[in-house]
Every structure is written in structure tokens, then in C-alpha cells.
Amino acid sequence: MTDPEFAVVEFVLTTSFYNDADELDADDLPSAHRRPFWADGEIERPLTPTVDAAREATGVERPWDAISGLMFTDHDSFSGTLSLTDRGMAEQWYLDRADDDRIEANPTLAAEFADQRDVSLERARELTRPARADRAYIDSLLEQYFDEEEDEMLDLVDVRVPAEIELTLEDIVLTDEQESEIHKIVKAIEHREYLATIGLREIGKLLFVGPPGTGKTSVARALARELDLPSVEVKLSMITSQYLGETAKNVEKTFEVAKRLAPCVLFMDEFDFVAKTRASDEHAAIKRAVNTLLKSIDEVSLIDDEVLLIGPTNPPDQLDSAAWRRFDEIVNFPKPDVTMRADILQIVTREMDIADFDPAEVADRTDGLTGSDLRLVLREAVLGALTEDRTTLTQQDLLDAVAEVEERDTLKNMDMIEGDHDALVAGGLADGGHEHDH
């Protein structure tokens, strides 16, 4: 942790500059400094640096004790407010101790010190997540929008803020098509107002189509992070109530949550779960729920509501055309080809020590495996090496692990091998399964 004295002075200085600089907004405070000031989804001036606020913002247990030895600080023991009796002196004290990187991590300070140090507000803004990405912001919104009676609505969804999403788009190997689809959406969000003026509203509903383990969930989350938006995740099996009559209502509530938290990404996981039951299931309540889902999809809009909807599904035959047609962009998630597999291997082994590592060879031998299977390969290899008390892997460890995972995969996928029914007969499996010739 940084020096408590320094951290508290920095916080009090920041609030003081911020209160004087009307051209700055909440995005220009570091996330930690915003934390104590959220109320109903907003941060209002003036910021009052009380002892409690300073503790929450800096993590320093006794903020006044930390700075009471300095000549330019004061404390009102009645209101608990910390103050600077001589701001000029405080600035000098701070500048003597802060390096440029430290200042640039705080846009408010960067704006103030731009002419004295090699820092800029613009760069500082790039380095700082916007206020709407904060957990504290989302929590204050949740508190504002959902009273006790509606609290149970929140059990239907998983809300993640960007700061809690670890995966970035750089961690995922994308096809060119995926890259360009994602780029399109990023641009559409940037130019939302323009799209509204020209009446282009049919945009912002993405269907991710691909077999399990090809990165659909990961891309949805990483995209939310990239866009600095909270992600609202729903598992459709979660909203299918044991009281079937409730299911339609739950579907409506889910969309309501997303609209209240907008701008956000609404990720409907297990999307095919409901959609595919439409055709097959006769139960009236289920049909009603599915119709509600379709209607809700119609009524939510990126342009009007700032909700980006993403629904993942396994290959097409499972989803009926009524659901299919409601999405304006279909993004294909194929099993990775040999080049992508090598790239995925590079990424997932980034932190590992592997002697004679040759990702191309492993990629060559893993035809038909997905990104998630490749992660499994790595895990097997690591665990295998650990049984011999090794933390340095070898290429051979990886190859052995491939064999193991393929064995599992063959068993798991017996009914999924595309169009190749011979593969299902004993002979097709006897030689180890995955020897597709391309």
C-alpha cells in the first residue's frame, strides 16, 4: 500500500481541486475516490472529504491521524471533515512526492498539474475507467431502482461491472468475421444518436452461434469490458420458475432490470433453452413464456434503451425461426482452425514455463478441439507434471495431455460428429477417434 499520509493528502487535494473545476465530471475522479460519494447513481458537488470518506477512498484506517502531523492540514471534529489550511503548501508537498505516473492515474490532478509536470488530462482520462464502470455506481443504481419488494428481481440476474471482468478481448482468439462484427457494434454504440436520427433502429441484437467451448460467453463478457458497460447475465434455466406461471413474468422482469441498468449488455445465456422448447413443449405456460421472451426481444433496443442484447446458441437447428429472425447480426463461433489453435495455445500458456514449446505441433494434433478443450489440455499437462513435482512442462507433457483429452472428447462427442455417421460405429472409435482427414 502507498504511504497513508501521502494517500490521504492526495484524496483531500483531489476533492478540493474537483470542487473548483466545474469542467470536470465524475469520470475524472479515480474510481476509489468516487466510491464514498455515490448517491442514487450520481456524484454531486461539493465533495466533502470526511474522515469516513477518506477511509473508504484510501483504505487508510485512521485518516486524520495519518495527516495530523502536517502543517497544512486540519480536522473539524464535529463534522469529521478534513481540510487544507494552506492549499499551496499542500500542492507543493504533494508534488515533491508524486511521480508523473501517479498523477496521471488521477484526471483531476492531471488537469491541475498539467502545466507543472509532464502529464495531460487527455492521457489520464484514457487511463481511467468511466464512472459507470464502478461497482459502487451499479450498487447505488440497484438501491435506487429496486425497493425491497422488487429485490427478488435481482436474483434472476448476475450483474458484473467491467472492473470485475478479468478477460479482455486480447485474451480471446477471434476469427476475422468476429473481429469485424465486434468492430461494427462498437461503432454503432459510438454513433447511437446518429443512428436514431436516421431512423435506423434494427441494430444491437447479436446471436452467437457455435458449439460449446468456442468462446461465446467469454466474448460477451470481454465485449462488455471493452465497452466499459456492466453486463447483466441471465441464465434462462434460472428464470424458469418451478411455478410455470411465473416464468413469463420473470422474463419480463429480466428485461426490465436491463433497461433500468442501461447502458448495459444483456447476455441471455442458455438462450436455446427456451426457444427450442417452443416447438416441442405443449405446456401452455411455457409457450406463453417463450412468446413473452420473443416480444421482449422485440421491445428492447440498443438505440432507444441502450441495451445490447446477446444470445448464444448451439448450431441452428435447435433454435426456431421466430427467435432466429429477431437478431440482426449472427456471429459464427466455429471450432478453431489450426492457426487459431496455435494462437490460443500461445495465450493460455503465457504464464507457463514449457521446455521446447512448439504450439504449432500441438495445434496440428488437436483438430476438432475447441478453445475450452485446449484449456483442458493445459490443465491436464500441468497436473500431470505436478505429480512428478515439476513446474516446468515439456512439449511431451502437452502431447500426452492431448491424447487424454481427446479420449474424453471422443466419448463426449459421440453423437456430435458432423455428418460422419461412420465415426459412430465401433471401428471409427477404435483407432482413437479424432483422425478426421481433411
Ligand SMILES: Nc1ncnc2c1ncn2[C@@H]1O[C@H](COP(=O)(O)OP(=O)(O)OP(=O)(O)O)[C@@H](O)[C@H]1O
Ligand atoms: N477462441 C478462443 N480464444 C481463447 N480462449 C478461448 C477461445 N474459445 C474458448 N476459449 C476458452 O474456453 C473456455 C470456455 O469458453 P466459453 O465459456 O466462452 O465458451 P462458450 O462458447 O460460451 O461455451 P458454451 O456453449 O458451453 O456456453 C474459456 O475459458 C475461454 O477463455
Ligand SMILES: [Mg+2]
Ligand atoms: Mg457459454
